[in-house]
Amino acid sequence: MQPISFLVLDAQLCERQRIVALLQPLEPGPVHQASTSQEALEGLRRCGGVDIAICNLRTAGRDGLTFLREVSKAHLARAILITGQMDASLRSAAHSMITCLGLQVLGDLGQTSDVEQIQVVLDAYRAGSDKLVTPELDAPPSFAEIQRAFDDDEFEPYYQPKFMLNSGELKGAEVLARWNHPRLGLLSPAYFLATLEAHHLLDKLLARLLEKGLMLQKALALTGLSVELAFNVHATQLGSTTFVDKIEKALNRLGLPAHGLLFEITETGLVNSTVNSLENLIRLRLMGCGLAMDDFGSGYSSLQRLCGLPFSQLKLDGSFVRELESRPDHRAVIESAVTLADSLGLSLVVEGVETSEQQAQLHRMGCSIGQGYGLARPMPTTRFFQYCLDAERDKRNYLLTA
Known part of the structure; x- marks a missing residue:
């Protein structure tokens, strides 16, 4: 495992020293320091960049925002960790800006942070920096490359499990698309x-x-096991008059029940639903498939739309979990989602669960099902198959000893 490299940007020497002292017991990688944005950028260019830039935007002022833009433009860091005191709305806006710049957001490092909190941040970075690659988006693949990938069967499913938060019982998995590129990984x-x-x-x-x-x-x-699989569906696909027929034929071909499938549609994708889209949603539910409104809370659909569509599940956007500890308003949204789902007779899946502390707190708040890197990372078919077998064996052993 490669050591993580850092840059600490803060005008106060004592604050930089405090952060360096927290990092050193945990990571052997280099830690660069700077008191101004200009000094930081010059240092990053000399060393070729770092993994994590720790930046006090309050101290750096407007130059701190320029620093973020330059870091993103020149690819001088992969992730940003904000330090210093900041109003909750400003912090949230800063996180959004960092995400828009294509950088990983690692949250905030308060003035009372300890080694354990730093370790959580480093674990989150390693999780987000797992072997998944996103090349430069200014050079997307060509149609010919995509066609070759289909011909060579390079697109494959990765499965991210969902769990009961109280018991850890496997409740299904989301199917995520990955391109196993022969050269780019x-x-x-x-x-x-x-x-x-x-x-x-x-x-x-x-x-x-x-x-x-x-x-x-x-x-x-x-082997006697059944696992619900959830597939993401784009809004344009729902408009197809053959969409449901193809799914039904695929199920019949293997003699599998429709209740083993769930389809996730983003909240924003449903804003302009067509007659075909609505008919397909109804037909899927009549077949026995589940329907989930994905990324609930991240879009601008009305609650009236939620009541008027045949959903069986809500998936709460992970952004509300990331700042569960520091944002009372995010906590309120989660509690409201629990009440709403319960009132409408829908299951609720909370995305973005990264730590055991979040898992325990979400369970106390009434959340039943969770998904996130802290519970299990996406995995290829063979590994997920074994994962399911192991989960069933552990469940049986627990019942025998209970």
Whole structure:
């Protein structure tokens, strides 16, 4: 495992020394220091950049925002950790800006931070920097490259489990698209989805993932296991008059039940629903499939739309969990989502669970199902198959000893 490199930007020498003292017992990597944005940028260019830039935006003022832009533009850091006191709304806006710049947001480091909090931050960085690659988005793959990838069967499903927060029981998995590129490695959808959408290939990708996912379900069924799989569906796909027929044929081909499938549609994608879209949603539910409103709370749809569509599940956007400790308003949103889902008879899945502390707190707040890197990372088919077998064995052993 490669050591993590840092830059600490703060005008106060004592504050820089405090942060360095917290980092040194945990990471052997280099820690660069700077008191101004200009000094920081010059140092980063000399050393070729760092993994994490720790920046006090309050001290740096407007220059701190310029620093973030320059770091992103020149690829001088991969993640940003904000330090110093800042109003909650300003902090949230800063996080949004950092995300828009293509940098990983690691949250905030308060003036009373200790080694354990730093370790949580480093774990989050390593989780977000796992082997997934997103090449430069100013050079997306061409149509010919995408076609070759389909021909060579390079698109594959990765499965991220969902769990009961109280017991750790496996409750299914979300199926995520990955491109296993022969030269660039494992690529995230951020790199290739725009090209797929532009060339009307999203249905082809879903068909490929669905085929492999159903084959996995069939293999698990032979061992006596059933695992619900959730697939992401783009709003444009719901407008197809053949969308549901293809899913039904795929299920019939392998003799699998529809209740083993769930389809996730983003809240923003439902703003302009067509008659075909609404008919497909209804037909999926009548077949027995589940429907989830994905990233709930991140868009601008009305609650009236939620009541008027046949959803069986809400997936709360992970941004509310990341600042659960420091944002009372985020806590209020989560508690409201629990009440709303319960009142509407929907299951609620909370995304973005990264720590055991978040898991315990969410459970106390009434959340039942969670998903996130802190619970389990996305995994390829063979590993997930074994994961399911191990989970069932552990469950049986627990029941025998209970």
